[in-house]
Amino acid sequence: MIDANLIIRRFTIGSCRMNGYLIADPHTHIGAFIDPGGFCDEIAGFITKNNINLRHLLFTHGHCDHTDGIAQFTQRFSVQGYAGKDEVRFASHTLFGNELIEIGNLRVRSLSTPGHTPGGISYYCGNSVFTGDALFCGSVGGTSSSAQAQIQLDHIRQNIFTLPDQTLVFPAHGPITTVAAEKYANPFFS
Amino acid sequence: MSSLDNKAGSSIFIQAQIKDRCETDRDLSFWKIAESTIQSLTLNNCRFNFCRSADCRWQNLHLDHSLAENAFFQNCNFDNLNSHTSFHTAGHFANCRLQDAVADLSSFGLCVFHHTKLHNSRFSEVSFIGSLWRDCEFDQGNYNFVRFPAALFVNTRFVNCNLRQAIFRAATFVNCRFESSTLIESVFQDARFTETTFENTDIHQAANLEGIRGLNL
Numbered sequence: 001m002i003d004a005n006l007i008i009r010r011f012t013i014g015s016c017r018m019n020g021y022l023i024a025d026p027h028t029h030i031g032a033f034i035d036p037g038g039f040c041d042e043i044a045g046f047i048t049k050n051n052i053n054l055r056h057l058l059f060t061h062g063h064c065d066h067t068d069g070i071a072q073f074t075q076r077f078s079v080q081g082y083a084g085k086d087e088v089r090f091a092s093h094t095l096f097g098n099e100l101i102e103i104g105n106l107r108v109r110s111l112s113t114p115g116h117t118p119g120g121i122s123y124y125c126g127n128s129v130f131t132g133d134a135l136f137c138g139s140v141g142g143t144s145s146s147a148q149a150q151i152q153l154d155h156i157r158q159n160i161f162t163l164p165d166q167t168l169v170f171p172a173h174g175p176i177t178t179v180a181a182e183k184y185a186n187p188f189f190s
Numbered sequence: 191m192s193s194l195d196n197k198a199g200s201s202i203f204i205q206a207q208i209k210d211r212c213e214t215d216r217d218l219s220f221w222k223i224a225e226s227t228i229q230s231l232t233l234n235n236c237r238f239n240f241c242r243s244a245d246c247r248w249q250n251l252h253l254d255h256s257l258a259e260n261a262f263f264q265n266c267n268f269d270n271l272n273s274h275t276s277f278h279t280a281g282h283f284a285n286c287r288l289q290d291a292v293a294d295l296s297s298f299g300l301c302v303f304h305h306t307k308l309h310n311s312r313f314s315e316v317s318f319i320g321s322l323w324r325d326c327e328f329d330q331g332n333y334n335f336v337r338f339p340a341a342l343f344v345n346t347r348f349v350n351c352n353l354r355q356a357i358f359r360a361a362t363f364v365n366c367r368f369e370s371s372t373l374i375e376s377v378f379q380d381a382r383f384t385e386t387t388f389e390n391t392d393i394h395q396a397a398n399l400e401g402i403r404g405l406n407l
Contacts, residue, residue, distance in 0.1 A: 001215050001237045002255050002277070009255065010275045010295070019295070137297070137317040138339030138357060166259075168277065174295075175317040175337060178279050181299030185320025185340040187360035187380060 003168065005126035006106055007031070009046055010170065014038030016065040018172050021130055024052050025104025032056035032103050033079075034123060034130045035172050037065045039072035056080055056103055060132025060172060061117040062087035082110075084119025095121050097159070111159040115152020116141030122160060128168045129179070135160055135169065137177040140188045153189065161189075233258075253296075273316075348391075359398075368393075378402050 002008050007024040014020075014037035022043065024031030031052040033043075036059075047054060054077040059066060062083060070090050073079055081091035082101060093101075097112025103125075111122040113134035120141075123130045133141035135156050143149040160169075165180035183189070202222045209229035219239040223246055230250040238258040248268045253276040261281040268286065273293040284304045291311040299319040303326050311331040319337060324344045328351050335355040344364045351371040360380045368391040375397045383404035393399070399407065 001217060001235050002257055004237075137299070138319045138337045138359060174335075175315050176275065176277065176295060176297050177299055177317050177319060178277070178297065181279060181297070181317070181319045185300070187339050190340075190360065 003126040003128045006128070007050065007052075008128060008170075010176075011040060011043050011046075013040055013043070014065055014068055016173075018065050019170065019174075020069070020172075021170055022046065022052065022054075023103070023106070023108075023125060023128075023130075024050070025106045028104035029053050030055055030104030030106075032058050032101075032108070033073065034058045034170075035060055035066040035132060036069040036073050037067065037172075038069040039076075044076070054079060056082065056101070057090075058101070058108070058121075058123055058130075059083035059088045059091055060113075060122060060130065060134070061120045063117065063133070066132065066172065082121075084112075084114075084117070084121045087117060087119040087121075095119075097121065113152065113155045113159060115143050115148050115155065120152075124163065124167075127164070127166065128170060129160060129163060130170045130172075131156075131160065132172045135182060135186075136171045136173060137169075137175045137182070138186055139174075140186075157189070355397075363404075 007026050009022045011020045018037050020037055021034040022031055029051050031054045036057050057073060057079045067088055081088060082093040082095055083091035085094050095110040097110055099110045101108040106125055108123050108125040111124055113122045114120045116133045120134050122134055134152060140152055143152055161183045163179050167179040169177045169179060203226050204224050206226040212232040213236050214234040217237040219237050221241045223243045225245045227247045232252040233256045234254050236256045238256060239260055241261040243266050244264045246266045248266060250270045252272040254274045256276045259277055259279045263286050264284045266286045268288040269290060271288055271291040273296040276296045278298045279300055281301045283306045286306045288311060289309045293316045294314045297317040299317050302322045305325045307327045308331055309329045313336050314334045317337045318341055319339050321341045323346045326346045328348045330350045332352045333356050337357045338361050339357055339359045341361045343366050347367045348371045349369045353371055353373050353376050355375045357377045358381050359377050362382045363386040364384045366386040368388045370390045373393055373395040377398040378396050379398045380401040
């Protein structure tokens, strides 16, 4: 019910204690895990309890804190990987932005959000967007140069801040937020 | 208990007693509740938007993966509010008191707090982005890595608070007061201060004071 259109569960995973998200179609229970930076009993328990058929791993980018759990997922589930170009070797599906990924009856749209890494991708589904390290509550991800920082801000403005204000934002680190809160109060965009 | 259920599924409670209620995967939006006591309400994966509450005592309100946006609370006391991965965005708290609240990885972004006191609260990685605080008090709280970017504080006091790693980037403080509080590794980048004082509190503990205005450091 946090999003009427999909099952969402946040987990704290990995040595960096990042946010990993399980999303699933409430009708078919086919699911995906966004940023598998680790695995834990809580994830296994939720999947079993809710009869989730996990088929997809979605990567916002290829940093190790977002990928360290790949082996643990692939040992347990038959999953396909999706990521931006040259981000994650495991990912057999390369995304550039604006692709639609079918997860049961769900349609997840990839959004290009480079800057933190060259092939950074955010994922938009239902009333929720998963921004990885591109957009945080009140902040943005670190970049290697001022040019990359500007690219990141531009893509967030174009692809995230154009979503409806009430869209829920789920970053890979720190608290959850909304498009309205970030668009109107994130100091990096003032 | 006095309650009226309407066709839209909303509920009206007047001088009601609600206890031991646990909901999962429900939409409980548009509650209107006055002069009531809620002894225990647990919401798992629920919607609780547009709640209108006046003169109520909320005890043991627990939210997990829930939406509680656009709420309005007036003259309400909250004891043991517990929020985990939940949205309280754009809520309004007037003349309220929150005691022993615990929250993590939740959002109170764009909320308005007026004449509200937080006592002995423990918040970690909670967002108050763009919030407004007028005539409020943070008393004996732990606000580790709590984020207040672009928040506006007017006539607000922080007393005996642990604000370690708290983020006040681009926040504005007008006639505020920090007393006996810890600011280790906090961030005040581009914050603005007017008539704000620090008593037994060292702002130089902050990790980032770049671009601040209105203080003679």
